[in-house]
Amino acid sequence: MNAYYLETKYIISGSKCDKLIRDGAILIEDSVIIDVGKSEDIKKLISGHDKIKRTNHIAIPSFINAHTHLPETLLRGICDNQTLMTWLNEYIWPFEMKMSSEDAYYGALLGCLELIESGSSGFIDQYFYAESIEKAAKEANIRALLCPSVFDNTPESGSLENTWKHVSNLVKRKTSNPNSLVKYGIGPHAPYTVPKEYLLQIADVASKHNAPIHIHLNETKQEIENAKEQFKMSPIQYIHSIGLTDLRILGAHCVHTDQKDMEIMKACDFTVLHNPQSNLKMANGIAPIYKYLDQRIDVAVGTDGNASNNDLGMLEEISTAALLQKYLADDPKVINNSQILSVGTIQGMKALGEPSSGISKGSVADITLLSYERSHSWPQNDPLSNVIYSSLSSDVSDLFVNGNLIYENRQHRTLNKNRIIEKCSAISERIISEMGK
Ligand SMILES: [Zn+2]
Secondary structure: OOEEEEEEEEEEEEEOOOEEEEEOOOEEEOEEEEEEEEHHHHHHOOOOEEEEEEEEEEEEEEEEEOOOHHHHHHOOOOOOOHHHHHHHHHHHHHHHHOOHHHHHHHHHHHHHHHHOOOOEEEEEOOOHHHHHHHHHHHHHEEEEOOOOEEEOOOOOOEEEEHHHHHHHHHHHHHHHOOOOOEEEEEEEEOOOOOEEEEEEEEHHHHHHOHHHHHHHEEEHHHHHHHHHOOOOOOHHHHHHHHOOOHHHHEEEOOOOHHHHHHHHHHHHHHEEEEOHHHHHOOOOOOOOOHHHHHOOOOOEEEEOHHHOEEEEEEEEHHHHHHHHHHHHOOOOOOOOOOHHHHHHHHHHHHHHHHOOOOOOOOEEEOHHHHHHHHHHHHOOOOHHHHHHOOHHHHHHEEEEEEEEEEOOOEEEOOOOHHHHHHHHHHHHHHHHHHHOO
Protein backbone atom coordinates (compact mmCIF):
# COMPACT_ATOMS: atom_id res chain seq x y z
CA MET A 1 0.00 0.00 0.00
CA ASN A 2 1.17 3.55 -0.75
CA ALA A 3 1.52 5.75 2.31
CA TYR A 4 2.98 9.24 1.88
CA TYR A 5 3.33 12.31 4.02
CA LEU A 6 3.86 15.16 1.54
CA GLU A 7 4.95 18.54 2.90
CA THR A 8 4.89 21.62 0.64
CA LYS A 9 5.13 25.40 0.95
CA TYR A 10 1.65 25.95 -0.51
CA ILE A 11 -1.40 23.81 -1.36
CA ILE A 12 -4.37 24.81 -3.52
CA SER A 13 -7.10 22.89 -1.74
CA GLY A 14 -10.89 22.53 -1.84
CA SER A 15 -13.40 21.22 -4.37
CA LYS A 16 -13.38 24.59 -6.15
CA CYS A 17 -9.60 25.18 -5.94
CA ASP A 18 -10.36 28.19 -3.74
CA LYS A 19 -8.51 27.42 -0.51
CA LEU A 20 -4.85 28.27 -0.02
CA ILE A 21 -2.91 26.43 2.70
CA ARG A 22 0.51 27.83 3.63
CA ASP A 23 3.13 25.47 5.10
CA GLY A 24 0.82 22.56 4.41
CA ALA A 25 0.94 18.79 4.19
CA ILE A 26 -1.06 16.02 2.55
CA LEU A 27 -1.43 12.51 3.92
CA ILE A 28 -1.95 9.85 1.25
CA GLU A 29 -2.87 6.23 1.86
CA ASP A 30 -3.35 3.91 -1.07
CA SER A 31 -5.22 5.97 -3.70
CA VAL A 32 -6.85 8.46 -1.32
CA ILE A 33 -6.01 11.78 0.36
CA ILE A 34 -6.59 10.86 4.01
CA ASP A 35 -6.04 14.38 5.30
CA VAL A 36 -4.77 17.80 4.27
CA GLY A 37 -3.98 20.88 6.35
CA LYS A 38 -1.19 22.74 8.14
CA SER A 39 1.93 20.56 8.33
CA GLU A 40 2.14 21.03 12.12
CA ASP A 41 -1.26 19.29 12.43
CA ILE A 42 -0.86 16.63 9.72
CA LYS A 43 2.61 15.67 11.05
CA LYS A 44 0.94 14.26 14.19
CA LEU A 45 -0.86 11.64 12.05
CA ILE A 46 2.28 10.07 10.54
CA SER A 47 2.68 6.35 11.21
CA GLY A 48 5.13 4.72 8.84
CA HIS A 49 4.33 7.04 5.91
CA ASP A 50 7.13 7.81 3.43
CA LYS A 51 8.07 11.45 4.01
CA ILE A 52 8.45 13.76 1.01
CA LYS A 53 9.46 17.36 1.63
CA ARG A 54 9.06 19.89 -1.15
CA THR A 55 9.58 23.14 0.71
CA ASN A 56 9.95 25.34 -2.39
CA HIS A 57 6.84 24.05 -4.15
CA ILE A 58 3.08 24.34 -4.56
CA ALA A 59 0.68 21.36 -4.74
CA ILE A 60 -2.32 21.61 -7.07
CA PRO A 61 -4.83 18.99 -8.26
CA SER A 62 -3.49 17.21 -11.35
CA PHE A 63 -4.63 18.28 -14.78
CA ILE A 64 -6.68 16.07 -17.07
CA ASN A 65 -5.96 16.72 -20.72
CA ALA A 66 -9.55 16.32 -21.89
CA HIS A 67 -9.09 16.05 -25.66
CA THR A 68 -6.13 14.31 -27.25
CA HIS A 69 -5.15 12.14 -30.20
CA LEU A 70 -2.13 10.82 -28.35
CA PRO A 71 -0.05 9.07 -31.05
CA GLU A 72 -0.10 12.37 -32.96
CA THR A 73 3.06 13.22 -30.98
CA LEU A 74 4.78 11.56 -33.96
CA LEU A 75 3.32 14.29 -36.23
CA ARG A 76 4.58 17.20 -34.12
CA GLY A 77 5.67 20.08 -36.31
CA ILE A 78 5.08 18.44 -39.70
CA CYS A 79 2.66 21.15 -40.88
CA ASP A 80 2.04 24.47 -39.17
CA ASN A 81 0.71 27.16 -41.45
CA GLN A 82 -1.88 25.62 -43.75
CA THR A 83 -5.66 25.59 -44.13
CA LEU A 84 -7.56 22.69 -42.58
CA MET A 85 -8.05 20.79 -45.86
CA THR A 86 -4.38 21.05 -46.97
CA TRP A 87 -3.29 20.14 -43.44
CA LEU A 88 -5.52 17.04 -43.43
CA ASN A 89 -5.20 15.87 -47.04
CA GLU A 90 -1.50 16.47 -47.63
CA TYR A 91 0.02 15.90 -44.22
CA ILE A 92 -2.07 14.38 -41.44
CA TRP A 93 -3.99 11.64 -43.23
CA PRO A 94 -1.06 10.46 -45.46
CA PHE A 95 1.17 10.27 -42.34
CA GLU A 96 -1.46 8.39 -40.34
CA MET A 97 -2.04 5.86 -43.11
CA LYS A 98 1.60 4.80 -42.77
CA MET A 99 1.39 4.38 -39.00
CA SER A 100 1.46 0.81 -37.62
CA SER A 101 0.03 -0.27 -34.27
CA GLU A 102 3.59 -0.42 -32.93
CA ASP A 103 4.29 3.13 -34.17
CA ALA A 104 1.11 4.29 -32.41
CA TYR A 105 2.23 2.57 -29.20
CA TYR A 106 5.54 4.46 -29.18
CA GLY A 107 3.78 7.71 -30.14
CA ALA A 108 1.41 7.20 -27.21
CA LEU A 109 4.36 6.52 -24.88
CA LEU A 110 5.90 9.86 -25.94
CA GLY A 111 2.52 11.43 -25.25
CA CYS A 112 2.48 9.87 -21.78
CA LEU A 113 5.98 11.22 -21.06
CA GLU A 114 4.80 14.69 -22.05
CA LEU A 115 1.55 14.48 -20.08
CA ILE A 116 3.43 13.39 -16.97
CA GLU A 117 6.13 16.07 -17.31
CA SER A 118 3.45 18.75 -17.67
CA GLY A 119 1.44 17.60 -14.65
CA SER A 120 -1.49 15.71 -16.20
CA SER A 121 -2.60 12.54 -14.42
CA GLY A 122 -4.82 11.46 -17.29
CA PHE A 123 -6.24 12.13 -20.72
CA ILE A 124 -9.39 11.67 -22.79
CA ASP A 125 -8.48 10.35 -26.20
CA GLN A 126 -10.05 9.75 -29.59
CA TYR A 127 -7.89 7.78 -32.01
CA PHE A 128 -7.49 4.47 -33.76
CA TYR A 129 -5.09 1.82 -32.33
CA ALA A 130 -6.78 2.23 -28.93
CA GLU A 131 -5.19 -0.96 -27.62
CA SER A 132 -1.71 0.41 -28.37
CA ILE A 133 -2.61 3.56 -26.43
CA GLU A 134 -4.01 1.43 -23.60
CA LYS A 135 -0.73 -0.50 -23.39
CA ALA A 136 1.21 2.79 -23.20
CA ALA A 137 -1.10 4.33 -20.57
CA LYS A 138 -0.85 1.19 -18.41
CA GLU A 139 2.94 1.21 -18.62
CA ALA A 140 2.98 4.89 -17.69
CA ASN A 141 0.43 4.15 -14.93
CA ILE A 142 -1.74 7.16 -15.76
CA ARG A 143 -5.49 7.52 -16.27
CA ALA A 144 -7.08 7.31 -19.70
CA LEU A 145 -10.55 7.42 -21.15
CA LEU A 146 -9.99 5.88 -24.56
CA CYS A 147 -12.68 6.47 -27.17
CA PRO A 148 -11.62 4.51 -30.27
CA SER A 149 -12.32 6.52 -33.41
CA VAL A 150 -15.13 5.52 -35.69
CA PHE A 151 -14.06 6.90 -39.03
CA ASP A 152 -13.82 5.79 -42.65
CA ASN A 153 -10.47 4.60 -44.02
CA THR A 154 -8.37 4.13 -40.88
CA PRO A 155 -4.90 2.52 -40.98
CA GLU A 156 -6.07 0.06 -38.33
CA SER A 157 -9.29 -1.37 -39.82
CA GLY A 158 -9.82 0.20 -43.25
CA SER A 159 -13.48 0.88 -44.09
CA LEU A 160 -16.05 2.45 -41.81
CA GLU A 161 -17.88 -0.88 -41.63
CA ASN A 162 -14.77 -2.78 -40.49
CA THR A 163 -13.76 0.00 -38.14
CA TRP A 164 -17.15 -0.04 -36.41
CA LYS A 165 -17.03 -3.85 -36.15
CA HIS A 166 -13.63 -3.60 -34.49
CA VAL A 167 -14.60 -0.69 -32.19
CA SER A 168 -17.90 -2.21 -31.06
CA ASN A 169 -16.19 -5.50 -30.17
CA LEU A 170 -13.48 -3.62 -28.33
CA VAL A 171 -15.97 -1.57 -26.32
CA LYS A 172 -18.02 -4.66 -25.43
CA ARG A 173 -14.85 -6.33 -24.10
CA LYS A 174 -13.23 -3.34 -22.42
CA THR A 175 -16.07 -1.64 -20.51
CA SER A 176 -16.41 -4.56 -18.10
CA ASN A 177 -13.80 -3.20 -15.68
CA PRO A 178 -14.89 0.27 -14.50
CA ASN A 179 -12.25 0.30 -11.72
CA SER A 180 -9.27 0.24 -14.06
CA LEU A 181 -7.27 3.45 -14.58
CA VAL A 182 -8.00 2.92 -18.28
CA LYS A 183 -11.64 3.25 -19.26
CA TYR A 184 -13.34 3.04 -22.64
CA GLY A 185 -15.91 5.15 -24.49
CA ILE A 186 -16.72 5.44 -28.19
CA GLY A 187 -15.31 8.10 -30.53
CA PRO A 188 -17.42 8.74 -33.63
CA HIS A 189 -15.21 11.34 -35.34
CA ALA A 190 -17.95 13.89 -36.18
CA PRO A 191 -21.49 14.07 -37.58
CA TYR A 192 -20.06 15.03 -40.99
CA THR A 193 -17.85 11.93 -41.23
CA VAL A 194 -20.06 9.26 -39.59
CA PRO A 195 -23.46 8.57 -41.22
CA LYS A 196 -26.67 8.38 -39.21
CA GLU A 197 -27.01 4.57 -39.44
CA TYR A 198 -23.65 4.23 -37.65
CA LEU A 199 -24.40 6.96 -35.10
CA LEU A 200 -27.56 5.05 -34.15
CA GLN A 201 -25.64 1.78 -33.72
CA ILE A 202 -23.01 3.64 -31.68
CA ALA A 203 -25.77 5.04 -29.43
CA ASP A 204 -27.14 1.54 -28.94
CA VAL A 205 -23.77 0.02 -27.91
CA ALA A 206 -22.89 3.05 -25.77
CA SER A 207 -26.17 2.78 -23.93
CA LYS A 208 -25.81 -0.98 -23.28
CA HIS A 209 -22.25 -0.59 -21.99
CA ASN A 210 -22.65 2.72 -20.20
CA ALA A 211 -19.92 4.27 -22.36
CA PRO A 212 -19.60 8.00 -23.07
CA ILE A 213 -19.55 9.31 -26.65
CA HIS A 214 -16.57 11.51 -27.52
CA ILE A 215 -17.27 13.46 -30.71
CA HIS A 216 -16.05 16.63 -32.51
CA LEU A 217 -18.94 19.15 -32.65
CA ASN A 218 -19.45 22.66 -34.04
CA GLU A 219 -15.72 23.20 -34.59
CA THR A 220 -15.65 25.36 -37.74
CA LYS A 221 -18.02 27.82 -39.42
CA GLN A 222 -17.87 25.76 -42.61
CA GLU A 223 -18.99 22.67 -40.70
CA ILE A 224 -22.05 24.53 -39.36
CA GLU A 225 -22.92 25.81 -42.85
CA ASN A 226 -22.61 22.31 -44.32
CA ALA A 227 -24.73 20.82 -41.53
CA LYS A 228 -27.42 23.43 -42.06
CA GLU A 229 -27.50 22.45 -45.72
CA GLN A 230 -27.39 18.70 -45.13
CA PHE A 231 -29.44 18.33 -41.92
CA LYS A 232 -31.21 21.72 -41.80
CA MET A 233 -29.69 22.26 -38.36
CA SER A 234 -26.36 22.55 -36.49
CA PRO A 235 -24.30 19.41 -35.66
CA ILE A 236 -25.32 19.62 -31.97
CA GLN A 237 -29.02 19.96 -32.89
CA TYR A 238 -28.61 17.08 -35.35
CA ILE A 239 -27.13 14.61 -32.83
CA HIS A 240 -29.90 15.65 -30.45
CA SER A 241 -32.57 15.03 -33.10
CA ILE A 242 -31.41 11.42 -33.57
CA GLY A 243 -31.28 10.69 -29.85
CA LEU A 244 -27.51 10.67 -29.26
CA THR A 245 -27.81 13.21 -26.46
CA ASP A 246 -29.74 10.69 -24.33
CA LEU A 247 -26.21 9.42 -23.61
CA ARG A 248 -23.22 11.07 -21.97
CA ILE A 249 -21.68 13.37 -24.61
CA LEU A 250 -18.12 14.66 -24.54
CA GLY A 251 -18.26 17.32 -27.24
CA ALA A 252 -14.87 18.50 -28.47
CA HIS A 253 -14.62 22.18 -29.50
CA CYS A 254 -18.21 23.62 -29.56
CA VAL A 255 -16.73 26.86 -30.92
CA HIS A 256 -19.77 28.13 -32.85
CA THR A 257 -23.01 27.58 -30.95
CA ASP A 258 -26.35 29.37 -30.86
CA GLN A 259 -28.98 29.60 -28.13
CA LYS A 260 -30.70 26.43 -29.36
CA ASP A 261 -27.41 24.48 -29.12
CA MET A 262 -26.82 25.79 -25.61
CA GLU A 263 -30.30 24.78 -24.49
CA ILE A 264 -29.56 21.21 -25.63
CA MET A 265 -26.12 21.24 -23.98
CA LYS A 266 -27.68 22.48 -20.76
CA ALA A 267 -30.52 19.96 -20.71
CA CYS A 268 -28.38 16.89 -21.53
CA ASP A 269 -25.43 15.12 -19.92
CA PHE A 270 -23.01 17.17 -22.01
CA THR A 271 -19.42 18.24 -21.38
CA VAL A 272 -17.64 20.71 -23.63
CA LEU A 273 -14.01 19.74 -24.25
CA HIS A 274 -12.44 23.14 -24.89
CA ASN A 275 -9.19 23.34 -26.92
CA PRO A 276 -8.35 27.02 -27.18
CA GLN A 277 -4.84 26.82 -28.68
CA SER A 278 -5.82 24.34 -31.40
CA ASN A 279 -8.86 26.47 -32.29
CA LEU A 280 -6.63 29.53 -32.56
CA LYS A 281 -3.96 27.79 -34.59
CA MET A 282 -6.46 26.41 -37.10
CA ALA A 283 -8.18 29.85 -37.12
CA ASN A 284 -11.48 28.26 -36.08
CA GLY A 285 -12.49 30.84 -33.49
CA ILE A 286 -12.98 31.02 -29.71
CA ALA A 287 -15.51 28.85 -27.88
CA PRO A 288 -17.57 31.00 -25.48
CA ILE A 289 -16.91 28.92 -22.37
CA TYR A 290 -17.79 31.79 -20.05
CA LYS A 291 -21.35 31.51 -21.39
CA TYR A 292 -21.32 27.74 -20.92
CA LEU A 293 -20.06 28.03 -17.35
CA ASP A 294 -22.64 30.72 -16.68
CA GLN A 295 -25.37 28.34 -17.79
CA ARG A 296 -23.89 25.48 -15.72
CA ILE A 297 -22.83 23.49 -18.77
CA ASP A 298 -19.81 21.33 -17.83
CA VAL A 299 -16.50 22.39 -19.41
CA ALA A 300 -13.13 20.62 -19.37
CA VAL A 301 -9.95 21.70 -21.17
CA GLY A 302 -7.75 19.76 -23.58
CA THR A 303 -4.94 20.52 -25.96
CA ASP A 304 -6.16 18.52 -28.97
CA GLY A 305 -3.55 16.40 -30.77
CA ASN A 306 0.08 17.39 -31.18
CA ALA A 307 -0.48 17.83 -34.93
CA SER A 308 -2.58 20.92 -34.21
CA ASN A 309 -1.27 22.41 -30.95
CA ASN A 310 1.73 21.29 -30.88
CA ASP A 311 2.24 20.43 -27.21
CA LEU A 312 0.20 18.82 -24.45
CA GLY A 313 0.93 21.40 -21.74
CA MET A 314 -2.15 22.20 -19.69
CA LEU A 315 -0.78 25.17 -17.70
CA GLU A 316 -0.35 27.09 -20.95
CA GLU A 317 -3.75 25.87 -22.18
CA ILE A 318 -5.71 27.09 -19.14
CA SER A 319 -4.02 30.49 -19.13
CA THR A 320 -4.81 30.82 -22.86
CA ALA A 321 -8.41 29.81 -22.11
CA ALA A 322 -8.76 32.46 -19.38
CA LEU A 323 -7.19 35.23 -21.49
CA LEU A 324 -9.42 34.46 -24.48
CA GLN A 325 -12.62 34.55 -22.43
CA LYS A 326 -11.72 38.01 -21.09
CA TYR A 327 -11.19 39.18 -24.66
CA LEU A 328 -14.34 37.51 -25.96
CA ALA A 329 -16.57 38.88 -23.20
CA ASP A 330 -14.83 42.25 -23.26
CA ASP A 331 -14.70 41.89 -19.49
CA PRO A 332 -11.64 40.92 -17.36
CA LYS A 333 -13.93 39.77 -14.52
CA VAL A 334 -15.59 37.06 -16.58
CA ILE A 335 -13.53 34.12 -15.26
CA ASN A 336 -11.50 33.90 -12.06
CA ASN A 337 -8.37 31.94 -11.17
CA SER A 338 -10.07 29.23 -9.06
CA GLN A 339 -12.63 28.68 -11.79
CA ILE A 340 -10.13 28.13 -14.60
CA LEU A 341 -7.95 25.83 -12.45
CA SER A 342 -11.06 23.75 -11.55
CA VAL A 343 -12.03 23.50 -15.20
CA GLY A 344 -8.55 22.18 -16.07
CA THR A 345 -8.37 19.72 -13.17
CA ILE A 346 -11.50 18.69 -11.20
CA GLN A 347 -13.88 19.15 -14.16
CA GLY A 348 -11.52 17.09 -16.30
CA MET A 349 -11.65 14.26 -13.75
CA LYS A 350 -15.45 14.41 -13.86
CA ALA A 351 -15.41 14.22 -17.67
CA LEU A 352 -13.07 11.24 -17.46
CA GLY A 353 -15.56 9.49 -15.17
CA GLU A 354 -13.56 9.78 -11.94
CA PRO A 355 -15.20 12.19 -9.50
CA SER A 356 -12.70 14.29 -7.54
CA SER A 357 -12.90 17.12 -5.05
CA GLY A 358 -9.33 18.28 -5.72
CA ILE A 359 -6.87 18.27 -2.85
CA SER A 360 -9.45 17.57 -0.16
CA LYS A 361 -9.87 14.95 2.54
CA GLY A 362 -11.34 11.78 1.00
CA SER A 363 -10.57 12.75 -2.60
CA VAL A 364 -8.55 10.62 -4.98
CA ALA A 365 -4.79 11.35 -4.73
CA ASP A 366 -3.98 12.93 -8.11
CA ILE A 367 -1.53 15.71 -7.21
CA THR A 368 0.86 17.85 -9.25
CA LEU A 369 3.77 19.72 -7.70
CA LEU A 370 5.25 22.85 -9.23
CA SER A 371 8.72 23.95 -8.24
CA TYR A 372 9.53 27.57 -7.46
CA GLU A 373 13.17 27.44 -8.52
CA ARG A 374 12.72 29.78 -11.52
CA SER A 375 12.51 33.57 -11.20
CA HIS A 376 9.09 33.84 -12.87
CA SER A 377 7.56 32.34 -9.69
CA TRP A 378 8.63 35.21 -7.44
CA PRO A 379 7.48 36.98 -5.36
CA GLN A 380 4.62 34.80 -4.15
CA ASN A 381 2.13 37.63 -3.58
CA ASP A 382 -0.66 35.33 -4.75
CA PRO A 383 0.37 31.68 -5.30
CA LEU A 384 -2.82 30.83 -7.24
CA SER A 385 -2.30 33.77 -9.60
CA ASN A 386 1.26 32.59 -10.19
CA VAL A 387 -0.01 29.09 -11.05
CA ILE A 388 -2.39 30.41 -13.71
CA TYR A 389 -0.48 33.31 -15.21
CA SER A 390 3.25 32.89 -14.57
CA SER A 391 3.89 29.15 -14.28
CA LEU A 392 5.06 26.93 -17.12
CA SER A 393 4.67 23.22 -17.70
CA SER A 394 8.41 22.89 -17.18
CA ASP A 395 7.90 23.92 -13.52
CA VAL A 396 6.26 20.54 -12.84
CA SER A 397 8.56 18.53 -10.58
CA ASP A 398 6.44 15.65 -9.26
CA LEU A 399 3.21 13.84 -10.07
CA PHE A 400 1.00 11.49 -8.07
CA VAL A 401 -1.60 9.48 -9.97
CA ASN A 402 -4.13 7.53 -7.91
CA GLY A 403 -1.73 7.70 -4.94
CA ASN A 404 1.29 6.50 -6.94
CA LEU A 405 4.32 8.76 -7.23
CA ILE A 406 5.15 8.25 -10.91
CA TYR A 407 7.31 11.37 -11.48
CA GLU A 408 9.71 12.28 -8.70
CA ASN A 409 12.03 15.29 -8.78
CA ARG A 410 11.70 15.33 -12.59
CA GLN A 411 12.64 11.64 -12.87
CA HIS A 412 10.23 9.20 -14.50
CA ARG A 413 9.51 6.18 -12.33
CA THR A 414 7.46 4.27 -14.91
CA LEU A 415 8.88 5.06 -18.38
CA ASN A 416 12.29 4.95 -20.09
CA LYS A 417 12.43 8.46 -21.56
CA ASN A 418 15.58 8.17 -23.70
CA ARG A 419 14.50 4.93 -25.33
CA ILE A 420 11.03 6.33 -26.20
CA ILE A 421 12.39 9.56 -27.69
CA GLU A 422 14.96 7.67 -29.77
CA LYS A 423 12.34 5.23 -31.05
CA CYS A 424 9.80 7.99 -31.91
CA SER A 425 12.39 10.08 -33.76
CA ALA A 426 13.23 7.06 -35.93
CA ILE A 427 9.54 6.29 -36.61
CA SER A 428 8.76 9.88 -37.67
CA GLU A 429 11.83 10.03 -39.89
CA ARG A 430 10.81 6.76 -41.58
CA ILE A 431 7.20 7.84 -42.23
CA ILE A 432 8.13 11.32 -43.48
CA SER A 433 10.61 9.82 -45.94
CA GLU A 434 7.97 7.27 -47.09
CA MET A 435 5.61 10.21 -47.69
CA GLY A 436 8.28 11.78 -49.91
CA LYS A 437 8.25 14.97 -47.85
ZN1 LIG B 1 -9.67 16.58 -32.04
